[in-house]
Structure formats: C-alpha cells, structure tokens
Amino acid sequence: MEPSVTSTDLSADVAAASASSSAAMFIPAPATPYQGDIARYWDREARPVNLRLGDVDGLYHHHYGIGEVDRTALGDADDSAYEKKLIAELHRLESAQAALLLDHLGPIGRDDTLVDAGCGRGGSMVMAHQRFGCRVEGVTLSAKQADFANQRARELGIEDHVRARVCDMLGTPFETGRAAASWNNESSMYVDLEDLFAEHSRILASGGRYVTITGCWNPRYGQPSKYVSQINAHFECNIHSRREYLRAMADNRLVPQAVIDLTPATLPYWELRATSSLVTGIEKAFINSYKDGSFQYLLIAADRV
Ligand SMILES: C[S@@+](CC[C@H](N)C(=O)[O-])C[C@H]1O[C@@H](n2cnc3c(N)ncnc32)[C@H](O)[C@@H]1O
Numbered sequence: 196m197e198p199s200v201t202s203t204d205l206s207a208d209v210a211a212a213s214a215s216s217s218a219a220m221f222i223p224a225p226a227t228p229y230q231g232d233i234a235r236y237w238d239r240e241a242r243p244v245n246l247r248l249g250d251v252d253g254l255y256h257h258h259y260g261i262g263e264v265d266r267t268a269l270g271d272a273d274d275s276a277y278e279k280k281l282i283a284e285l286h287r288l289e290s291a292q293a294a295l296l297l298d299h300l301g302p303i304g305r306d307d308t309l310v311d312a313g314c315g316r317g318g319s320m321v322m323a324h325q326r327f328g329c330r331v332e333g334v335t336l337s338a339k340q341a342d343f344a345n346q347r348a349r350e351l352g353i354e355d356h357v358r359a360r361v362c363d364m365l366g367t368p369f370e371t372g373r374a375a376a377s378w379n380n381e382s383s384m385y386v387d388l389e390d391l392f393a394e395h396s397r398i399l400a401s402g403g404r405y406v407t408i409t410g411c412w413n414p415r416y417g418q419p420s421k422y423v424s425q426i427n428a429h430f431e432c433n434i435h436s437r438r439e440y441l442r443a444m445a446d447n448r449l450v451p452q453a454v455i456d457l458t459p460a461t462l463p464y465w466e467l468r469a470t471s472s473l474v475t476g477i478e479k480a481f482i483n484s485y486k487d488g489s490f491q492y493l494l495i496a497a498d499r500v
C-alpha cells in the first residue's frame with residue numbers, strides 16, 4: 196500500500212498537492228467534523244464479512260445483496276466446505292446488486308466518464324469499467340479505501356481508467372456537464388440529499404443518468420422505526436425517507452425513470468447472512484425493518500433533464 200499524506204492546514208494542503216503523484220495522495224481536510232468521523236470509520240473498517248467476500252474474486256463491495264439463494268451451489272450444511280460456499284454465495288448476491296445498478300446506467304460508450312459517489316473499496320467501479328470499457332472516477336472520504344481501490348486497479352492493469360480519490364461527494368473536482376452517468380451505491384445516507392443531487396445534477400451531462408441503490412425509511416410507516424434508528428447508530432449514518440429522495444431529485448432536475456422496490460429481492464441475502472459465521476449483529480434490524488414495512492431497499496434511476 197502506498198503512503199498517504201494527511202494535511203490539516205492550507206499551506207500543507209498546497210505542498211501536498213504539488214507533491215501529489217502516484218506515490219503520495221493529497222488528502223483534503225474534512226469539510227465537517229461529521230465527515231471526519233465517517234472518514235475515520237471507513238479507514239478503520241476491516242470486517243471479515245467484507246474482506247472475505249471480496250477475496251472470492253477481488254471485487255470488494257460495501258453494499259448488500261439481491262436475488263434468490265442458489266441452494267444447489269450451497270450444498271449440504273454439514274459439508275466442511277459449506278462455509279466457503281456460503282461466503283461465495285453472499286458475494287455473488289452482492290455482485291448481482293452492483294450489476295443491477297449498472298443495468299440502469301443506460302448506453303455507455305468507451306469514451307464516457309462515470310462517477311461513483313462514495314466508492315468504498317471500488318468493486319462497483321471495476322465492474323463498470325469491465326462492462327463498458329469507460330473511465331470511472333470514484334470519491335470516498337477514506338484514504339484507506341481510496342488507496343485500496345487504486346491498488347486493486349493497478350493489480351488489474353486498469354489504473355488509467357479507474358481511479359479513486361479522497362474527496363467530498365458534495366463538492367467534487369469534476370467538470371460541469373461532462374459525466375455520462377453517476378451513482379450512489381449505499382452511500383447517500385451520509386449526506387444531505389439536496390446538496391447531493393445538486394452536485395450530481397451539476398456534473399451530469401444533459402440527458403445523463405443518475406442511479407442510486409439505497410435503504411430508506413418508508414413514509415407509510417410514519418416515522419423512522421426503532422430498527423432504522425439501530426441501523427443509523429450502527430453505521431453512524433442518517434437514513435432518509437423515500438419521500439425525501441423523490442423531492443430532492445425533483446428539486447434538482449433529476450426525473451425518476453424507474454423506482455424499484457428491491458426489499459423482497461434483498462431479504463434472501465439477509466436471511467442467509469444471518470446463518471453465517473460472519474454475522475456482525477445488524478442482521479436482525481435489517482430483517483425486522485424490511486418485514487414490518489418501516490424500511491425499504493430501493494433502486495431509483497433518474498434522467499438529468
Ligand atoms: C457503505 S459504503 C459504500 C461503498 C460503495 N458504494 C460500495 O457499494 O461498495 C459508503 C461510502 O460512502 C462514502 N462517503 C460517505 N460520505 C461521503 C462524502 N461526503 N463524500 C464522499 N464519500 C462519502 C464512504 O467513504 C464510503 O466509501
């Protein structure tokens with residue numbers, strides 16, 4: 196892993212920026228104390244449920260899975276290889292989630308640029324480049340994650356097309372109106388949605404596509420349930436309601452083309468994960484809130500008009 200430069204004042208920022216190269220990453224100071232907390236959270240994160248799944252094929256995700264469990268691939272629970280098969284199956288469902296997001300980006304050419312807002316360790320960026328051959332730019336608050344994603348890109352020989360940087364998704368360095376598509380994969384619960392969609396709207400080309408997969412609380416339930424509060428506390432995030440997503444998109448020239456309730460499709464992943472040795476303790480909150488209708492797993496694809 197390459198060394199990172201951390202700076203806290205402007206002169207250090209400028210020095211680090213001018214020294215910026217593949218050997219030293221420029222790390223801006225966090226825009227708010229909250230963002231500093233989130234950067235530290237993801238810098239320290241090393242949960243086996245994420246690393247062991249990523250080790251299956253080198254695609255490291257920080258999102259959840261969708262689709263039916265393939266019981267034939269899992270085989271017999273008494274088999275000594277069962278746990279390994281279970282990990283591979285959870286990973287397959289997480290990659291299926293990212294593939295569904297990419298399905299909604301619309302036609303993307305090799306010369307296009309995509310933006311992954313809150314890119315984590317970069318699994319979705321690699322999948323996007325492998326599918327479209329295009330350039331993919333990711334931002335994360337965590338220097339550790341950006342280093343990890345860039346290291347993976349180098350290992351795959353795609354570092355000229357896939358790049359992660361440490362940057363606030365609410366104020367990116369990307370040119371106005373140039374991105375063919377952009378997305379948030381389980382990363383919009385860390386930011387104000389009006390600010391977020393204003394930035395996507397700015398960077399997207401007219402007619403470009405924005406996609407999010409997110410967990411949101413259901414206005415039909417009334418208010419965030421105790422399970423939603425548990426999930427917020429667990430991840431230090433602030434889950435928004437479905438209504439807030441649609442309102443903030445409408446305010447920022449993002450017009451929904453598809454709104455898909457993925458709740459039934461994600462429940463098998465959670466039920467399977469709850470039986471694994473890699474449980475983290477948050478499984479019940481997801482399962483209970485999806486089942487009582489207070490929480491939804493949603494894909495929204497919107498046109499930038
Ligand atoms: C749950 S992870 C999702 C990672 C990735 N999208 C994936 O699907 O694997 C949330 C990500 O959002 C990022 N994030 C949160 N707030 C951010 C902000 N203001 N600017 C940039 N990234 C942010 C975190 O650094 C982390 O990488």
Ligand SMILES: CC(C)=CCC/C(C)=C/COP(=O)(O)OP(=O)(O)O
Binds near residue numbers: 256257384409475
């Ligand atoms: C749908 C919601 C509310 C998501 C919150 C954001 C989040 C932490 C996603 C998964 O990350 P992860 O893959 O690091 O989490 P885990 O360790 O639980 O797998």
Ligand SMILES: [Mg+2]
Binds near residue numbers: 244245256
């Ligand atoms: Mg995970």
